[in-house]
Amino acid sequence: MKKLILTALAAAVFAINANAQLGLVGGMNSMSTDIESAISTYKSIDTYHAGIVYKLNLPLGFSIQPGVVYNMKGQALESQIKELGNYKINVSMKTGYLQVPVRVAWGFKLAFFEPFVFVEPYAGYAVTTESKAEAQNTAEQVLLETAANAAGVKLNTSNSDSDKWAGRDRLEYGVSLGAGIELFDKLAVSAKYIWDMGNYFTQVDGEASVKDQASAAAGAMCNAVKNNKCSGISASLILYF
Numbered sequence: 453m454k455k456l457i458l459t460a461l462a463a464a465v466f467a468i469n470a471n472a473q474l475g476l477v478g479g480m481n482s483m484s485t486d487i488e489s490a491i492s493t494y495k496s497i498d499t500y501h502a503g504i505v506y507k508l509n510l511p512l513g514f515s516i517q518p519g520v521v522y523n524m525k526g527q528a529l530e531s532q533i534k535e536l537g538n539y540k541i542n543v544s545m546k547t548g549y550l551q552v553p554v555r556v557a558w559g560f561k562l563a564f565f566e567p568f569v570f571v572e573p574y575a576g577y578a579v580t581t582e583s584k585a586e587a588q589n590t591a592e593q594v595l596l597e598t599a600a601n602a603a604g605v606k607l608n609t610s611n612s613d614s615d616k617w618a619g620r621d622r623l624e625y626g627v628s629l630g631a632g633i634e635l636f637d638k639l640a641v642s643a644k645y646i647w648d649m650g651n652y653f654t655q656v657d658g659e660a661s662v663k664d665q666a667s668a669a670a671g672a673m674c675n676a677v678k679n680n681k682c683s684g685i686s687a688s689l690i691l692y693f
Contacts, residue, residue: 471509473637478502479688483525483646496684499524499546505555505690515568517555523576524548525682527652541596545583545652547682549624551576559634566634571627572644578622582610624650628686640690648681 484496503521510516526546551574559568585600585608587593610616630644 473507473509473692475505475507475640475690475692476503477505477519477521477688477690479686481523481525481646481684481686483682483684484527497526497528497544497546499526501551501686501688503551507692513558513560515555515557515559517557519551519553519555521551521553522548522579523551524580525684527682541585541587541592543583543585546581547578547620547652548580549576550579551624553628564636566637567631568634568642569629569631570642570644571629573625573627575623575625578617578620578624580611581616581620584608619653621651621654624648626650626683630686632688638692640692641688642690643685643687645685646683648683650681652682 479501481499481501482496483499501521501523503519503523505517505519505521507515507517524546525548526544528544553572553574555570555572557568557570559566585596587596626646626648628644628646630642632640632642634640
């Protein structure tokens with residue numbers, strides 16, 4: 453009986469390994485912010501991602517592919533905060549997340565290639581960050597820093613700063629939808645749209661008191677950034693082994 457069980461387990465492991473592939477993934481992101489209430493214009497910023505994936509092929513054309521990926525996201529803003537008198541402010545933010553995506557895909561083989569579609573929920577945790585915000589002149593810079601301090605947001609950060617995560621929400625989660633094509637069971641090219649459901653910044657505690665104690669500009673900054681998300685499109689190349 454023990455031999456039969458061991459044989460069955462060995463057969464199951466062999467079957468799983470025969471239908472599984474380890475892969476290296478890399479690609480480019482084009483991310484943008486959803487701050488629109490207080491920001492007049494914004495631009496997407498090109499970043500990158502890289503990591504490893506494990507694809508398990510299932511019956512009926514389905515597959516599941518978990519992975520561990522370092523994903524850099526960013527935003528580049530040409531801002532005009534109305535409550536600051538439409539002063540122009542240039543802002544750039546980049547944050548690197550260690551993500552765990554789980555792709556569920558369906559495809560069908562056509563000769564040597566296989567088109568597929570997929571849904572990919574993910575969760576991640578921020579591990580690197582840097583940001584920079586500059587106004588056009590000294591007076592506007594002072595107003596910007598006053599508003600940011602009142603809203604609890606740190607404008608300029610680098611990875612060496614001990615308080616670089618002040619006012620930031622390091623946990624992220626969301627879902628992606630995409631499609632791609634796999635060639636010779638070895639190379640996959642795909643594109644997806646990423647819906648970010650987490651917040652780039654934390655909720656500001658005591659928002660009402662912030663608005664009462666600070667200027668209208670501080671309240672505007674608070675409202676603009678507290679629910680900021682970072683979504684966009686991504687293209688990936690996967691090499692399977």
